[in-house]
Amino acid sequence: MPLNQLLRRPDNCCTDLDEWLSGAGGKGLAIALKEPLALIPTIKAAGLRGLGGSGFPTYKKWQMIAAQYQRDERYLICNGNEDEPGTFKDRLLLEESPHQVIEGALITALACNINHIIFYINPHLKRATKILSNALAQWQQGDYLPQISKVLATALTLKIMPSPGHYIAGEETAAIEAVEGNFPFPRGKPPYPAVAGVHGQPTLVNNIETLANVSHIVRNGAAWFQALGEGDCSGTKIYCVSGDVADGGAYELPMGTSLASLIFQHAGGISDNRKLKAVFTGGPSNSILTANELSLALDFDSLKQHNAALGTGAMIVVAEGNAIISHIAEYLDFFAAASCGQCPPCTSGTSEMARLTRKIAVGNAGKHDLDSLISLSELLPGSGRCHLVDGAVTVLKSSLGHFSKEYQALISKPYS
Ligand SMILES: Cc1cc2nc3c(=O)[nH]c(=O)nc-3n(C[C@H](O)[C@H](O)[C@H](O)COP(=O)(O)O)c2cc1C
C-alpha cells in the first residue's frame, strides 16, 4: 500500500519522536509557537479543505473557534472514527506516521486557542490506537507541551478516547455526544459545534488526514502546498482504492488526479484484465462514475460540478461482469444498520430501500417493488437530522440512473 509520496514520504513515516523531530517534524510547531496569529491566514492561503468528507475550507472552521477565545474551555476532536466501507486512510496515517497527526493537532490548538485535544479513535483500530498512544506518551515527556500551554496561557490536555465505533459516531455532533459519554445521536444544528459543542463549549472537529497536512503547510508555506495539487487544487489526497483492481491500496497523490490515472497508472488497472464497469466514487455514500468518465479530476470542485462528490476519497472499483445492484444492496444494509433511530424516515426508509434492493437483486421482485424503491429515493432526501439518509439515497439514485437496465432485467422475470 504505497503511502509514500509527497507529504507522507518514507522519512515522515516513523513512530519514534526523536526520529520525527530530526526530519520533517517540529519545525512547523516551532513556527506556530512564535507566530500563532499567522496560522489561520497561512491555512487559508494554502487552500486546505476538510478531508473527512465535506471538503469544507479548514480555515473557516478554525476562525469560528478562534473567535470564541474568551470562553473557558475549547475542544478539538481529532476524528478517527473511520468506519465507512472502503476507507482506511486515517488508520494508515495513525499507524505509520502518528507524529504528523499529533503535531498537526498541536498547531491547530495554537491557531484556535484550544486547550483540550481529544483523539477520538475507532476502537476497532487497535494497532493504530496503540501506536498513537505510544507516540502521545513521547510528546508528554518532552518540553513542547509546556511551551504550548504557556502561549495559550492555560494548561493543554491531550487524551485518546475510543469512539463508540459505529459509523454514525463519526458525524461531528454525534462525536460530541459520545465525548460527553452519551449515545452518539447526531444533534440538530444550530447551534454549531464552534459555538456549543462538548459540554456546551466551542468545539472544532477535524479529520485525521486534514490534521496530518498542517505541520507541513506551516513548515513549507502556503505556496508550496498549493503547488502540490493539479490545476487549481491544493495539496494532496490519500485515495483508497479497493474492489476489482490489480493493486488496491492507499495512494497519496496530487489533489485533482484523474480517475484514469489513479486506477490505471497507480492501482495497476482492473484485475484479471477485465474492463472497468463503474467506480463508487467517494465511497458508498456518493455517486457512481462509469468508464465514460475516466478523465474526471478527483477533487471536491470538479466532482461537484459533475454532480458527484469526493467524500473520503474512497474509490471502490467494479469490473464488467459484476452486478452493481449487489453492491447497492450491501451498502443499503450498511446504512440501515447504521441509522441511529432518531428520524423515522431515515430508519424505516433505509431499511425498506435495503429490503427492496435485496429482493430485486435475487430476482424475486416485480415492477411495483422497483417503483417503490424509486419513489423512496425521491421522498427521503433531506428527511434526516444528519446526512446518513442522503448518502444512502445518493448512491441508490446514481445506480438507478446509470444501470436502470440492470434493474429492469432483474424485475422482468420475477420468480413468482
Ligand atoms: C454519517 C456520517 C459519518 C461520518 N463519519 C466520519 C468519520 O468517521 N471521520 C471523519 O473525519 N468525518 C466523518 N464525518 C464527517 C464529520 O461530520 C465532519 O464533517 C468531519 O469530521 C470534519 O472534519 P474535516 O473538516 O477535517 O473534514 C461523517 C459524517 C457523517 C454524516
Ligand code: SF4
Ligand atoms: S438521519 Fe438517520 S442517522 Fe442521521 S440522525 Fe436521523 S436517524 Fe440518525
